[in-house]
Amino acid sequence: MTRVDFMQGNIASAEGALAAGCRFFAGYPITPSSEVAEHMARRLPKVGGRFIQMEDEIASMAAVIGGAWTGVRSMTATSGPGFSLMMENIGYAAFTETPCVVVNIQRGGPSTGQPTLAAQGDMLQCRFGSHGDYSTIALAPSSVQEMFDLTVKSFNLADRFRAPAFLMADEIIGHLRERVEFPDTVECTPPRPIREGMLPFEPEEDLVPGFTPFGHGHRVHVTGLTHNEKGYPASTDPDLHERLVMRLIEKVERARHEIADYDIENPDAEVVFISYGVPTRSVRQALLDAPEGLYGHLNLRIVWPFPENLLKKFPNARVFLVPELNMGQMAREIVRHCDQPVISLPRLGGELHTPQYLLDRAEEYR
Amino acid sequence: MTVEDWFRHDRLPHIFCAGCGNGSIINSTLEAVDSLNWKVDETVFVSGIGCSSRAPGYIVTDSLHTTHGRALAFATGVKMANHDLNVVVFTGDGDLSAIGGNHFIHACRRNIDLTVICMNNQIYGMTGGQGSPCTPTGALSTTTPYGMDEPAFDLCDLATAAGANFVSRWTSYHVRELTRSIKLGLQKPGLSFIEVMVQCPTNYGRRNRLRDVEAMVSKMRDHALLKEKYDRLVAERKPIPEGSFVVGTLTDRNLPALGVRR
Known part of the structure; x- marks a missing residue:
């Protein structure tokens, strides 16, 4: 039986994350996204998860990546200035194929801009904002119901492609209050585990490697340096670098028709x-x-x-x-x-x- | 298990320069970890960027070589998401106290259950010898060609003031003492900070008339002042020898800690 409620978009997103099994949240207060963090701070301890308020958004993104590597679904939420601070570690997540979710409740920019008013000014930043070439997954909700539904979907896409997924909402949807239907259960598709005999960064046919979370005997080395399929640094091999970057882009881009949602x-x-x-x-x-x-x-x-x-x-x-x-x-x-x-x-x-x-x-x- | 079993043998040889002291610090760390019978598959080494941060790549556990300055923030995420993992951070003076300074004081304030080993070579070694917040006043580096005109950080004072439960300083010369100290740090709930003064003959020594590795190590040994002796000199109101630095356990307390395995 579905439960019906009347609530704010930011809280619906947090509820979507919890329904999707998110059990780690690291964040830093910023208008107009703070209600996501506040709701996670209230709710996570009650469902066996953990919340931490970090010292800034750089640390928040870092902690989310650290949490994700323990195999726990992990998320942060922010807005423009914080999103800018996260960029270096977002590139790290893309390059190390770390599944995680970033909620961006967009506000007017550039700079401090309009903290309390809506914008969609980060749409290219979420695609191109970190240095180097990579590809990302971004979802755009237009209702409070979609704040819930698309947050769940963000986790599934992040896990399937082993890539950061962005919920690119805005101040209006984040603060809008509407009717939401919560299903009893939501579809949760965890990342595909690594197959016996395969290397930790060796891609399967869909170009996505099986996941090797920490603490499970995989003994994986994760680095932001250009790495081979073992995960070892190999940063001066031109062909290897080209192959790796092209695969990271291709694994997402080749699925664009199949995962389209419209x-x-x-x-x-x-x-x-x-x-x-x-x-x-x-x-x-x-x-x-x-x-x-x-x-x-x-x-x-x-x-x-x-x-x-x-x-x-x-x-x-x-x-x-x-x-x-x-x-x-x-x-x-x-x-x-x-x-x-x-x-x-x-x-x-x-x-x-x-x-x-x-x-x-x-x-x-x- | 022996210390040998903790190395990722197919990654050797390492990239450290001849005469570098980082290897002996890795050895001491693994010796301490092994003596506590820690499990390879329950241990995670985390690092940022720099010479010190290459260490996890040579260790056979799960390891996370992250972005410059952010190792403690990544490690906080690992530890908070799973308290059952033992998390050890390798960092350097530039990584920890310049770009990562904010994460350093906040990790200490939270007193999160990590062991942080800082290889302080007083220089940016990986990038070719630029000055760091720990470069001594007057020392030459590629970005302080007329001598460092800023004072250096005391990382141990910083860690203690910010709230870490265990703080110690040794040098790459004091292998036994260092190993014992790391062992204490690994066992202590809360944040343990172990600063290791280490020679960088390539990028510090050769610009500061310490071209010879032995000269560098001897200088560290001769200027290391035992905490007990330092306390005695202070009590007796005797002068502290110029250029000396204190080694030993500097802080050992049991403030409430975050992320401790139950």
């Missing part, structure tokens, strides 16, 4: 909105307010790896309109994958596009 409305439309996260709510209202079937809509719940094939689901599309709470970060990505004009509809400052604004812009392209 909604499509009016696929025959000529003018199509593409959105993710909170602007999806404005687009949905705009479509309700417009004559039926006039405008199309693609809502993305997984933003990275970017499922470019979905653009083909709108065969009559003449133009894509992309409302975002940034200066067109994902619009840049969409431009790379289609021939039609892509119109970025940026909104900065913390407020949403109104449905009427979206309809007025759409009207210009009819």
Whole structure:
């Protein structure tokens, strides 16, 4: 039997983490994400887990990676300035193939910016923010229910691909209060254990190595240096480095069609909105307010790896309109994958596009 | 088991320079671990970046070679997620007290049940001999070509002030004393901090008229002042010999600790 509650997005995310079996949380207070940490601090000790408030976000990300290597599902939550501080260790997580979840309740930036107001300004940072090449998984919730559901999903994706997964929410969804349905159990797919005879960083067919958590006799050496399949440093071998980095990107990118999570409305439309996260709510209202079937809509719940094939689901599309709470970060990505004009509809400052604004812009392209 | 069994033999030979003292510190550590009958598969070595931080790569346990300065934060995560693992951190003076200074004082404040072994060579060895927060005033390095004009940290004072349960200092010369001290640290609930003064002939010695390894080690030995002797000199109001540093157990207490195995 499902339980129904009325709660805030940040707390729904924490509840999603607990339902997914997260038993270690390390974090540092930052508006507008702190309720995630506060809820984990209250709840984790009651379910046999552990919470620690670290001295900064650099340490938080480090501790989460340390926790993850003991085989415990581990998470942190932060916002812009903290996310920037986490970048070096996020690259470490990507390179050492550490499954972990980072919740980012995005706020207005750059710098301290607008601590209490929403933005989607970290969408490229979560993909490219750490130095070097790698690929990541990012999810974008547009409701409190999705804060719960997509947090659970973040853990499963992080474990499946042995990569950090990012729940890229924003202040509005984080602080929004809505009805949530909690299922009795959620799907939890732990990382695939290493197979007998395989090396700790030797990939299986899907390019993901079996996991070797600490304390289980694997005697694994984990390093942020370029390493061979044994996990040993081999940082001056050009071919090995190239193979490793390409595999880390490919293991995520090759699954982008299969793991795509999205909604499509009016696929025959000529003018199509593409959105993710909170602007999806404005687009949905705009479509309700417009004559039926006039405008199309693609809502993305997984933003990275970017499922470019979905653009083909709108065969009559003449133009894509992309409302975002940034200066067109994902619009840049969409431009790379289609021939039609892509119109970025940026909104900065913390407020949403109104449905009427979206309809007025759409009207210009009819 | 013997000490030999704790090494990851297929990773040898190591990358340390001829004359480096890090190897004897690793030896002392493994000797201490082995004498306590610790299990390989219940022990994790964690490190940051630098010469000292290469140590876990030569040990056969699970090990985590992390980012510069952050070893203690990673180790905190390992220990908090699983109290049953024995966690030992290798670090150096630059890794621990410059880029990692904040994590150092907070790990001590939490008194988290880790053993931290700092190989203090008073220099950034891995990157070619730049000055560190532990480079003595006046010493030459590639970034202090006219002599270090800042005072050095006393890492043991820092650890004690911040709340660590066990704090000691020895040198790479004092192999037996060091091994005994590490053993005490490993057994102590809470944070144990063991500073080991170690020679770096390549990047410290050759710029500071200590080109010869033996000269460097002799200088450390001659300037190491036993804690007991230091206390006596203070009590008798006698002068402390210039250039000396105190060795021995400096702090040993039982403040409440975090992450202790039940």
